[in-house]
Amino acid sequence: MSTVEGDLLHTVEAGSISASRRFWGRSALWLSAIWFMASFVLQAVHELGWTDWGFANWRPVLYAYFIWAAVLCVTRVVIYGEAGKKALFVLPAALFVVSMVVFPLLFALWIGFSDWNLASSAGRRFNGLDNVRRMIADPFYANALLNMILYCLAIAVEYAIAFGLALLLNQEIIARKFWRVTFLVPLMLSPVAVSWMVGKSMLETRFGPIARLARWLGWENPSFFGDPLTARLSIMIMDAWTFIPFMMIMLLAGLQALSREVLEAAEVDGATKWQRFWQVIFPLMLPVSVTAVMIRIIFKLKLADIIITVTSGGPGGATDSVTSFIYREYRDRSNVGYGTLLALVYLVIIVVGMTGLMKISDRIVKRMTGRL
Amino acid sequence: MKVEIYDALMRRQASRRDLLRGTASAAALLGLSGAMGGIAGTAFAADDLRAQILQIPGVGKGSPTDADWQKVGELCLGPTKANVKQGEFAGVELTFMGLNNQNLHNFLFRGFLKPWEAYTGAKINWIDLAQADYNARLQQSIATGTVDFDILEMGAPFEGDTAGRGLLDEMPDWAAKQVEADDLVSYLKPPVGTWDGKTYRVTIDGDCHTFAYRKDYFGEGSISGMAEPPKTWQDVNAASKALIGKTDPLTGQPAYGYLDPLKGWGGFGFYFIENRATAYAKYPGDPAWLFDPENMKPLVNNPAWVQAIQDVLDLIAAKAYPADQINADPGTTAFSQFLAGTGAMLMWWGDVGSSARTSDTSVVGDVVGFGINRGSNRVYNRKSGQWEDKYNEAPNMAYLGWGIYVTKRVSSDEKKRKAAWSAAAHLGGKDLSLWTSAYPSGFQPYRQSHFNYDEWEKAGYDRAYIKDYLGSNADSYNHPNAAIEPRIPGIFQYYSVAEDELAKGFAGQYKSAQETADAIAAAWEKITDQIGRDSQLKLYRTSLGL
Secondary structure, three states: OOOOOOOOOOOOOHHHOOHHHHHHHHHHHHHHHHHHHHHHHHHHHHHOOOOOOOOOOOHHHHHHHHHHHHHHHHHHHHHHOHHHHHHHHHHHHHHHHHHHHHHHHHHHHHHHOEOOEOOOOOOOOEOOOHHHHHHHHOHHHHHHHHHHHHHHHHHHHHHHHHHHHHHHHOOOOOOHHHHHHHHHHHHHOOHHHHHHHHHHHHOOOOOOHHHHHHHHOOOOOOOOOOOHHHHHHHHHHHHHHHHHHHHHHHHHHHHHOOOHHHHHHHHHOOOOHHHHHHHHHHHHHHHHHHHHHHHHHHHHHOOOHHHHHHOOOOOOOOOOOHHHHHHHHHHOOOEHHHHHHHHHHHHHHHHHHHHHHHHHHHHHHHHHHHOO | OOHHHHHHHHHHHHHHHHHHHOOHHHHHHHHOOOHHHHHHHHHHHHHHHHHHHHOOOOOOOOOOOHHHHHHHHHHOOHHHHHHOOOOOOOOOEEEEEEEOHHHOOHHHHHHHHHHHHHHHOOEEEEEEEOHHHHHHHHHHHHHHOOOOOOEEEEEHHHHHHHHHHOOEOOOOHHHHHHHOHHHEOHHHOOOOOEEOOEEOEEEOOOOOEEEEEEHHHOOOOOOOOOOOOOOEHHHHHHHHHHOOOOEOOOOOOEOOOEOOOOOOOOOOOHHHHHHHHHHHHOOOOOOOOOEOOOOOOEOOOOHHHHHHHHHHHHHHHOOOOOOOHHHOOHHHHHHHHHOOOOOOEEEEEOOHHHHHHHOOOOOOOOOEEEEOOOEEOOEEEOOOOEEEOOOEOOOEEOOOOEEEEEEHHHOOOHHHHHHHHHHHHHHOOHHHHHHHHHOOOOOOOOEHHHHOHHHHHHHOOOHHHHHHHHHHHHHHHOOOOOEEOOOOOOHHHHHHHHHHHHHHHHOOOOOOHHHHHHHHHHHHHHHHHHHOHHHHHHHHHHHOOO
16 A cells, blocks of 8 residues: 655654654644543533533533544554554454443443432432442342342252253154254243243133143132242243253253263263263263353343233232343333442342352362362 | 215315314305305215214224224325325325334324325334333433434323423414314313423323223122112222122123222323322312422322222232232233123223223123212311311323324424324324224223214214213313322323332232332432422422412
């Protein structure tokens, strides 16, 4: 590519860049950076109500950021020549990450400490630690957190069923392919569809077949979603029904990848079926199992669609997951500030919790597989 | 009908209205010697059109379909044709946001507007919202400045949030004339639909809650043991308890009494506890029943409201509701339960009356009766802080009716603006509205002209039924102690929070009715502080006429 002599973007070795060119480059960079920082600070103090000066919204700050980013890109070459050109390749990605991750996160943090009601013409108002205090004292949020623990514990049962099914489908049974596809069907349905098929139809109190069966068995007025306990169980069952096939297919893939020699050696050594499973298959399957369970926990932590569709968190918030609780705070109550804080706290809980869980599971896997 | 005959009828109909409208019409009438004959003829034409649309599809001939909606829309195009040339809006695209619950509202609008689109050349893009999502979506659009629709189906309670913030386009005079706004029942006339003296809405609905009951549950020897349907909420609860363990005479299923919706519905569910509360809390002569007009303090935790909540808790404790009532929202109580034959009593918007007779899913059309909101044999006087033992009734004017509004997005483009208002006016047309009143639409009678029993009779309704049904609407609209909803910003946030807390109370998460009511009041105080107490108080007082 030809370049024009004297063009600021003309890429030359760092040593041959003139002092004036460096000066103008640095000046432009500093000016745009100062402009960006100043507009950010100005808007921040304006939003805090410490000054009347500021913009109506954050848009001018965003524009200042874009301009600073563009100047930064250009001046890399202007100031550093060829070396700057190399850095230029990374810069767009870095700026993109800042725009799409860091900014929204900071913005969310800002909103999380504000008292934002959508009907208020005053908009967002910083309210310090009010939302934190409210969260700590909110028994319904605590209930949602407790529910999440319960819902996550249900994964143990899901895992056992999925493992059983995987072992079954790993055998030479009649119409194995048919059963594999059949067991996968729930996974192909959206959780909302499952909610309607199972929650709204099968478990419907008056005409649902399961309710009729329950009545026939002696349950006088079956109400699967009317009682907190049965409502939670029903949610767990629907969610499990949808996602057990996911775990099953992962475990089945793991089983098929197991070394035949190891299994045959165990058989030759006279190990019983149970011993072969518990002392060979299960430990060998642990890495796959951990992955499946971890992914399933991540799915579970986002559980909201089934709850929103079937119970809207009811009765009286009894079935709320944290996600559905946050959703309702936003949607029904327009508590944007409080909802955002809850979402951020939940993010921290998930990151810390998952990291801890992974460390523990890693240790268990090492210990159990180390015996082999 | 041949097109040329139809067009001629439409022209004559339009001219009759033009003649009868302004003061100039009187001179025109006097100046034309042959006018009387013409008027008689055109009057017949208008009546003929109204009678004709009421036969689509005809009462007792199944639920109307999309083809029926289009047919009605086509036949009611006359007023549009008088104001808009064919193809005048070619190239115009409009976005319409509205409701789609129970296959009503937007579904009908699509059909009604299809011939309008064909005639005018405009195209409409639809944003459909479920009832439970409607308020949140609208509120978020307003708050975040992302109003992405040109035409909006909205209730008057939101006028503070929209018109008050300058988001709406003022209705042009020609549109007001086209929809014949003078025909509205009194309570829907300004200030409803206006803000700061400017008119913003084409009314398409009334909205008041009326009482519907099963006649076969009451009378001599009936399973309720009551000779007459309940007159008070105390009676309603007594009847509901008396029916526990009985069998429904129509369906053979278990019998139930009153159907309270115990689950929220995006704020709309709060109207149903209001029905009970207004009887206790709306003191004659005192317009305030939601907030104290002196300081905006919630009244929702005063003894009257607590009694209303306690009534529901009593029925829950007595197991007087269907098994899964805790998960029943208002849509469930009306459509899945009452019309389908479960439950003896219901409070709902008036349109349940037309649905009972014209919806395929209704089995109660022959045994349903109507009345205004039930009263109470004692009323709470908030000023004296005392209960007074006297009969009180207060129909709940819940939501002040749906209307069609045009947003500011079109204000700078005259062609688009005219197109938007023309679409709105078509939906709010006088003749078309008669059809929506008489058939399942989500809308109830709201014009004086809707109360012509003869027209309904010709559609296939029997006179006794229609007198009963329309009477319940008219008596509610005209009641001197009607509980009118305030048009203040954020009103549905108050309602949403309230129904959320109520759901917790009904599920036993709070210890008592008082504690539930206190939780609502605390949440309402917070909302008032967030939005701004002074401005809320000012608007609330204005809405009460203080």
